[in-house]
Amino acid sequence: MSIRRTPQPQRDYAPWADPSAVPLVRFENVTKRFGDFVAVDDLSLDIYRREFFALLGPSGCGKTTLLRMLAGFETPSEGRILLDGEDVSRLPPYRRPVNMMFQSYALFPHMTVAANIAFGLRQDGMPKPEIKARVDEMLELVQLAPFAHRKPHQLSGGQRQRVALARSLAKKPKLLLLDEPLGALDKKLREKTQFELMDLQYELGLTFVIVTHDQEEAMTVSDRIGVMNQGKLIQVAPPGEIYEFPATRYVADFIGDVTLIEARVTAAAEGETQLARVGAEADEVPLVCRPGNGGAAAGDAVAVAIRPEKVRISKHRPEGADVNTVTGQVWDIGYFGDFSIYHVRLADGTTVKAQEPNLSRLTAREITWEDTVWLSWAPEAGVVLRG
Amino acid sequence: MAGAQAPGTGGWGRIALILAPYLWLLVFFLAPFAIVLKISLSDLAIAMPPYEPVLDVFGGLAGIGDFLRALDFENYVWLTQDSLYWRSYLSSVQIAAVSTLLALLVGYPMAYGMARAPRACRPTLLMLVILPFWTSFLIRVYAWIGILKNEGLLNLLLVDILGVTDTPLTILNTTTAVYIGIVYSYLPFMVLPLYAALEKLDESLIEAALDLGCTPFRAFWQVTFPLSLPGVLAGCFLVFIPAVGEFVIPDLLGGSDTLMIGTTLWTEFFGNRDWPVSSAVAILLLLILVVPIVFFQRLQDRNREAGA
Numbered sequence: 001m002s003i004r005r006t007p008q009p010q011r012d013y014a015p016w017a018d019p020s021a022v023p024l025v026r027f028e029n030v031t032k033r034f035g036d037f038v039a040v041d042d043l044s045l046d047i048y049r050r051e052f053f054a055l056l057g058p059s060g061c062g063k064t065t066l067l068r069m070l071a072g073f074e075t076p077s078e079g080r081i082l083l084d085g086e087d088v089s090r091l092p093p094y095r096r097p098v099n100m101m102f103q104s105y106a107l108f109p110h111m112t113v114a115a116n117i118a119f120g121l122r123q124d125g126m127p128k129p130e131i132k133a134r135v136d137e138m139l140e141l142v143q144l145a146p147f148a149h150r151k152p153h154q155l156s157g158g159q160r161q162r163v164a165l166a167r168s169l170a171k172k173p174k175l176l177l178l179d180e181p182l183g184a185l186d187k188k189l190r191e192k193t194q195f196e197l198m199d200l201q202y203e204l205g206l207t208f209v210i211v212t213h214d215q216e217e218a219m220t221v222s223d224r225i226g227v228m229n230q231g232k233l234i235q236v237a238p239p240g241e242i243y244e245f246p247a248t249r250y251v252a253d254f255i256g257d258v259t260l261i262e263a264r265v266t267a268a269a270e271g272e273t274q275l276a277r278v279g280a281e282a283d284e285v286p287l288v289c290r291p292g293n294g295g296a297a298a299g300d301a302v303a304v305a306i307r308p309e310k311v312r313i314s315k316h317r318p319e320g321a322d323v324n325t326v327t328g329q330v331w332d333i334g335y336f337g338d339f340s341i342y343h344v345r346l347a348d349g350t351t352v353k354a355q356e357p358n359l360s361r362l363t364a365r366e367i368t369w370e371d372t373v374w375l376s377w378a379p380e381a382g383v384v385l386r387g
Numbered sequence: 388m389a390g391a392q393a394p395g396t397g398g399w400g401r402i403a404l405i406l407a408p409y410l411w412l413l414v415f416f417l418a419p420f421a422i423v424l425k426i427s428l429s430d431l432a433i434a435m436p437p438y439e440p441v442l443d444v445f446g447g448l449a450g451i452g453d454f455l456r457a458l459d460f461e462n463y464v465w466l467t468q469d470s471l472y473w474r475s476y477l478s479s480v481q482i483a484a485v486s487t488l489l490a491l492l493v494g495y496p497m498a499y500g501m502a503r504a505p506r507a508c509r510p511t512l513l514m515l516v517i518l519p520f521w522t523s524f525l526i527r528v529y530a531w532i533g534i535l536k537n538e539g540l541l542n543l544l545l546v547d548i549l550g551v552t553d554t555p556l557t558i559l560n561t562t563t564a565v566y567i568g569i570v571y572s573y574l575p576f577m578v579l580p581l582y583a584a585l586e587k588l589d590e591s592l593i594e595a596a597l598d599l600g601c602t603p604f605r606a607f608w609q610v611t612f613p614l615s616l617p618g619v620l621a622g623c624f625l626v627f628i629p630a631v632g633e634f635v636i637p638d639l640l641g642g643s644d645t646l647m648i649g650t651t652l653w654t655e656f657f658g659n660r661d662w663p664v665s666s667a668v669a670i671l672l673l674l675i676l677v678v679p680i681v682f683f684q685r686l687q688d689r690n691r692e693a694g695a
Binding site (some may be wrong): 071072073092093094098099100102103104106107108109119120123124167168171183 | 531589591592595596597598599600601602605609610613614
């Protein structure tokens with residue numbers, strides 16, 4: 001499946017910001033218990049039509065349970081799930097206009113590719129010619145027409161993934177659920193398929209809910225990400241917001257690389273927060289974060305989250321550095337080819353990470369292990385986190 | 388896998404390893420088979436042993452020639468002339484087939500329940516299926532006499548305790564008792580392959596079927612059952628093949644009208660002391676059973692290929 005055309009980005013697509021928008025899916029205070037274990041804890045969430053929503057979290061955080069409740073394989077212990085305004089909490093899976101693409105693909109091994117895709121249509125009693133037309137259409141969509149009469153075990157992993165996708169799309173579901181859909185593919189194929197999924201979702205105008213533990217995947221494909229931990233949604237926001245304005249230490253740490261600096265608020269003004277680093281040297285300059293302070297008041301113990309790519313590293317103290325500047329020793333260097341990550345250890349033992357693009361070849365590296373370096377960042381770079 | 392052979396371990400070691408089972412088959416299967424085949428081509432004689440000719444190893448080439456000339460297919464012709472034999476064969480196949488079907492009907496829900504039981508319970512359930520093997524087959528069949536006879540446990544329950552019926556049911560010494568005996572005795576052979584097939588069935592396939600609009604009933608017939616077919620066929624062959632030649636069960640539980648080739652053979656051998664005819668019966672039974680055995684082998688090979 002090649003990229004057929006680059007869709008127009010859904011530039012103004014933000015129904016979650018519109019209070020009058022009607023959600024397609026609504027979780028109302030949903031709790032799911034397995035014995036004593038609370039998999040999903042009093043969770044409320046709206047998902048909108050044509051949205052690509054990603055549920056992200058570590059294994060056991062409840063994201064798969066949430067998806068399975070949407071599919072009908074689990075019923076909520078408390079709360080309701082509304083689909084298009086209708087309460088579907090107790091509806092069995094075969095009565096829901098929802099289809100799921102399984103992590104294992106769950107292709108029927110005794111049926112051909114075409115029969116797998118036709119399976120859902122046959123259950124609805126669709127006339128044979130129509131089924132055939134629809135199956136051909138789906139095979140065309142995932143570019144598997146020459147493989148229609150093969151059995152699943154005669155296909156490669158990538159082809160199986162596409163059969164599973166075609167099968168789950170064949171019934172034109174109101175909502176498509178994807179449970180770690182790309183987990184079994186290798187990295188290159190996974191990245192390619194991510195873009196194909198986005199194109200497909202846009203072209204078909206469907207609503208997708210994807211479960212993944214891969215934060216890059218979630219960032220790439222989705223309109224919004226819901227970060228989950230221990231059965232609760234920690235933050236629901238578009239990828240850029242999640243990355244740049246994480247709500248808690250957990251989110252900041254889970255998404256991308258980050259340095260969390262423990263600090264105490266010294267002054268909180270409108271749009272600017274001044275802080276003192278915990279364990280700072282006597283002559284260290286104060287920290288300043290702009291804008292926003294997460295509602296922190298003077299005296300609060302907080303963390304400042306700084307993305308490594310926003311930290312500049314130099315061998316000399318930067319000119320006019322009166323805020324957000326620290327010094328330390330290069331402790332570790334992670335070389336990634338296109339960039340390197342420097343782990344700099346400050347005098348009190350705190351490690352701050354800085355990412356530098358490798359603009360010149362490795363042989364000419366200016367900064368190396370145990371060098372004393374200065375790290376600095378703009379006031380706009382850090383985020384004050386209370387939680 | 389000749390390429391994977393470690394140096395020094397090839398040649399004789401391998402040949403010896405392969406030779407051992409072949410020697411076993413030769414000594415304990417092929418040689419007795421040849422003797423039975425030879426007897427089936429001989430004639431009845433009032434002698435010891437009760438057939439002739441007997442190979443005279445000291446008679447030289449002429450003696451062997453006379454011996455071979457004396458062998459004929461007379462006994463096989465006889466099997467086609469007396470209707471008792473073909474009726475016995477037919478009845479055996481029929482009883483075995485019906486028993487197999489009954490065992491499938493009883494065994495499938497059992498195996499399904501075992502495969503769907505909590506993972507921790509499965510070894511125990513499996514153990515319970517195998518447990519009857521710890522008691523002698525003969526004793527277990529005898530035990531059924533105690534249950535099925537007119538004043539047995541079953542009638543005690545039905546007449547005296549539950550009062551369902553006034554007259555005790557006559558089950559013992561009927562073909563029904565034979566069905567009960569065969570289904571009971573061979574049920575583990577049905578349950579085990581079914582369980583193996585159902586246990587490895589991926590639960591997400593059923594969920595996928597439900598997700599695509601199947602009711603649980605249709606999901607069973609469209610996904611679970613077709614995928615358990617190798618287990619169904621394996622179980623059916625494992626019950627059918629031994630049941631056709633069954634002797635103990637019809638002898639102990641069956642009645643005079645229960646016709647099975649195993650009992651016919653026994654009567655021919657011990658009652659009539661007609662070794663040649665009973666040998667012919669045995670050889671023919673073997674030939675009849677070769678057909679399903681070959682099918683079974685084919686099936687196993689195909690499953691192995693599909694699994695690879």
